[in-house]
Amino acid sequence: MHPARPLVTLKCKLGELDSLCHLRPTGDAHVRLMIELLDSVKPGGRLLPALVRAAVSLASSGQTLWLDTTWLTAASPLAGQPGGVFEYLDDMIESALLEELGFMADGLPGLVPVIADDAPDDVLRRVRLLVEHKERDLVIRFGRPPPASELVSRIRSIMRLTGTRVGRVHVVLDVGFVEEVRKPQVATVAEVAAAVHDVLGPGSATVLAGSIPAARTTYATTTRDRPEVFLWREVRRRVGMIGYGDYGVTHPVPKSGENARSPYPYLCYTVPRRTVVLRRRIEKGDLPAERFADLAEELVEREDFAGPDFSWGDRELALCRPSGGRAAGSVSRWVSMATSHHLEHVSRRIPADL
Numbered sequence: 001m002h003p004a005r006p007l008v009t010l011k012c013k014l015g016e017l018d019s020l021c022h023l024r025p026t027g028d029a030h031v032r033l034m035i036e037l038l039d040s041v042k043p044g045g046r047l048l049p050a051l052v053r054a055a056v057s058l059a060s061s062g063q064t065l066w067l068d069t070t071w072l073t074a075a076s077p078l079a080g081q082p083g084g085v086f087e088y089l090d091d092m093i094e095s096a097l098l099e100e101l102g103f104m105a106d107g108l109p110g111l112v113p114v115i116a117d118d119a120p121d122d123v124l125r126r127v128r129l130l131v132e133h134k135e136r137d138l139v140i141r142f143g144r145p146p147p148a149s150e151l152v153s154r155i156r157s158i159m160r161l162t163g164t165r166v167g168r169v170h171v172v173l174d175v176g177f178v179e180e181v182r183k184p185q186v187a188t189v190a191e192v193a194a195a196v197h198d199v200l201g202p203g204s205a206t207v208l209a210g211s212i213p214a215a216r217t218t219y220a221t222t223t224r225d226r227p228e229v230f231l232w233r234e235v236r237r238r239v240g241m242i243g244y245g246d247y248g249v250t251h252p253v254p255k256s257g258e259n260a261r262s263p264y265p266y267l268c269y270t271v272p273r274r275t276v277v278l279r280r281r282i283e284k285g286d287l288p289a290e291r292f293a294d295l296a297e298e299l300v301e302r303e304d305f306a307g308p309d310f311s312w313g314d315r316e317l318a319l320c321r322p323s324g325g326r327a328a329g330s331v332s333r334w335v336s337m338a339t340s341h342h343l344e345h346v347s348r349r350i351p352a353d354l
Helices: 014-020 047-059 084-105 121-133 148-162 183-200 227-239 288-300 312-319 331-348
Strands: 007-011 032-036 066-068 112-116 138-142 169-177 205-210 222-225 243-246 266-271 274-279
Touching: 007 014, 007 205, 007 331, 014 032, 014 047, 014 331, 032 047, 047 084, 066 138, 084 121, 112 121, 121 148, 138 148, 148 169, 148 183, 169 183, 183 205, 183 227, 205 227, 227 243, 266 288, 266 331, 274 288, 288 312, 312 331
Parallel strands: 007 032, 007 243, 032 066, 066 112, 112 138, 138 169, 169 205, 205 243
Antiparallel strands: 222 274, 266 274
8 A cells, every 4th residue: 555645635616627737747646636526517518528638637647536426416417327427437538548648548547436435336336347447446435434343344345346455445534624623533533544544554544624614704814724634633643644635725515506606706825734715805897807816916925925836826826916917807717726736735745734
């Protein structure tokens, strides 16, 4: 089992997907990417081609996207595809890889499936077909983990039914939104992580949590702690090697609808152990790009701005200042820049300064 790399979980939306196409080759190898599919992803829409582009971009650096179906409902246009969601997207991505990379794509799987711990047998059978088609990793995502003995039994059952061997299985312990770290929560997560460690080995488990609030209630610039970092450190102190995971620069739970994000210019900018939250009000006659330019100016002048050479997103933010000559008036563009910076931040930082 390889040492656990940080995991960043992103929603399948245009801003997040665009940021993946700008990762630096020196950085993306140090971060795992998990994309949560949403009902807004549909054949003929803009999101599916963007997802495929992101997968191909990562594959050129030898990394495979983890794709998760947690948020898909029965109404999802992907749910009714012949063979199921994973086979449908695997075929699509694999075809794009062959077209883009040629023989260099030989052996690269289109995706790594992420399944719930209570996934029904028909899903497990379809995952087994994927593994038989082309060997790949498998990710099991636990929301509310059962007692340790039941967890171990479930992992072994999933491995047997999917034909996945030790060394190719990862477990994500999804804590969700955390406002503050509590000792009972740490103890519970640590107990489960230790059980995963015993059955799968070190580096097989990741603690996933996020602290970006669901709504922004002020226009004043604020700095928030990132309790997900403290939670991970405490669990790591108790059980040893375990992966860090977060939800990037968005709330863990997606808002309903493809365009559910606030139109007011905002940015969540990751700094060591904290997040700087900036937001601007739009008055009558204001242009979002102009207000975002003011926001970018404030950010770039802060001491904790990482600098324009830190990531693609940081360079774009510097160019979005009033004197920079670049305009950004869409939510997806703002999220893309912030996500780009966050990915680079997580890939570069040591545990003590995450």
